[in-house]
Amino acid sequence: MTIRVSRLAAAIALFASLPATMHAHRQWMLPSSTVLSNTDAWVTVDAAVSNGLFYFDHVPMRLTSLRITGPDGLERKPQNAATGKYRSTFDVHLNGAGTYKIAIVQSTVFATWDDAGQQKSWRGSASDFAAQVPPAAAGLKTSKMNSRLETFVTAGKPSNKVFETTGVGLELVPVTHPNDLVTGEAATFQLLLDGKPAAGLEVTLIAGASRYRDKEDEMKAKTGEDGKFSVTFKDPGMYWMNATTAPARGGGPAAGGPKPAIAGGPGAGGPGAGGPMRMPVGDRSSYTATFEVLPQ
Amino acid sequence: MRIRVPAAVTGLLTTPMMFAADLEVSVEIPRINVAEYHRPYIAMWIEKQDQSFAANLAVWYDLQTAKAEKGTTWLKDLRMWWRKSGRELTMPVDGVSGATRPPGVHPVMFRGSKAPLASLAPGAYHFVVEASREVGGREVVRIPFQWPAKSAQQVKVQGQSELGQVQMTVKP
Known part of the structure; x- marks a missing residue:
């Protein structure tokens, strides 16, 4: 089974350009x-x-679903984008004051079905799903991963236009602006799942420079009923934040077919933090961000 | 001393007001013996007791670069001032911004009759000075004071790295 999945993954790599071993x-x-x-x-x-x-010592993040939003809410094109062996890189021109959102938003569908007694599986972007998976496949099971990977940069005064939510998947609403984080001051954020407060969700925060310490030293927080959580950063630096919902049941027979594809081009990339290729377990959403915390 | 007398005199001549308390500060930029020396960026402002921002006094930064944008690029390195006030402003700001200064003692007088002190509500404050130097470090010095002063107050604080002696005098 393991071998077979790997072989499949190799085929799928054409569409979902990340290995199945992530x-x-x-x-x-x-x-x-x-x-x-x-x-x-x-x-x-x-x-x-x-x-x-x-x-960067594993695989690059693909930039096919990269979307940069300026303080005016309009899209900005990445400049000098390139993908190397270990990382992708691109420049962003901040040609006006305010906060910019840099996001890679993906909606990945994972499907299994029965083809004359043989189990088939497929993983790719929601937009490719309809075209590539036989709609009437026997025993078709699907699950979807909405993953959102973001970071924010601000020229001049921080602004809030880029935080307008779409109501799809997990999204961040700042109570504290993510470009206004300093050590020793509590920062509060709200997470929304499909537009509603994501209650009781575990949030993980890990500081960068992990190579130079023995422990991960992750910080955990849990969102309240209102989807909010607070964290006080002891040390300055770059922090990685992630929250992933537990699989929602009902990822069973795709009676209603896949939901309409959301933002995110044909690139696909793979699930958020983790999620090896496996049986459909139900729809999930993940939110991942990088925050910089400055010293006081 | 050399500031004190003119201060009193001009205060009498130009501001026949109820109180004409002035804030006199002197900021020493230390001579630092390094191969690559750049004058520090310096911001001076007034904070309330809870460290919230009250008023800008001065920002010395690189005004004279050929490209107008260039000087503002590093204002963020005055990171405390940038967060409290700088990012809200469009530089340069009249009466606040000025060019960087060389090592030495720099006396500056802020008149009680003029902005921003004229509109400063009575209360307890801190005078804050932050210095940040390219290829160097950063330092903040804070001095508490009462405004307006009931009696003359003079405080000296010795900076450790990017600031030398910082002296503040308020008089009724």
């Missing part, structure tokens, strides 16, 4: 700066998938 690997983007004081500024961003934070 168990527990973390997706991340790392901006060169998050707080800038000139209004015609540039940042460069690395994007990769790895265990250690923030080291």
